[in-house]
Amino acid sequence: MAQETVRECFKEPAQDITQLVQALRVFAAERDWAPYHSPKNLAAALSVEAAELLEHFQWLTEAQSRSLAPVKKAEVAAEAADVFLYLLQLCDQLDIDLIQAARLKMVVNAVKYPAP
Template identity: 75%
Template structure:
């Protein structure tokens, strides 16, 4: 794992241990907390137009940054508990996504991979 992520993960372990929170940090609880924080992140964009969401004022951007950090921290803790190398999992997922979404068939399209025609299947 990247040294920065490893260091951050260790800091999270130390933080939880100092507060005796380890008993509460089961994978189920961390996944639940991650979902809650992701929802709090989304809340900042609720009712904004596409253009407004691209041009957040500095105070709003700081709030979004704090929520994004919460998402990252819970995700790191979850992966730590399950011994998942998050960077390796992300790299593998990018390979899978590249296969699902070949550039020559998806450029400029927002279709899901199951909706993309496959020239090898005669579609």
């Protein structure tokens, strides 16, 4: 069977993270990026993308950060997507179930920071 292409991965909208992770695997494989996608490199790239996301809010007031112009909001969305995609790839490389880890972290936080 021929290797799936990214376009084939998105014939239908991704219904869950598993489908998105599979599309990321295909995307990286098509470009022979596996040698570069070590956990260390992905964590570094994630950090860089998070800084690029933060850059959009540098020097804004709290109020300005809550009401972005449509063009700025689209730019922020693109950076947020970069952060999300690198995080998914990092978790994929380390065999971390991100949804389960997030659920567990919320339980831990609920105990650590109980509601008044």
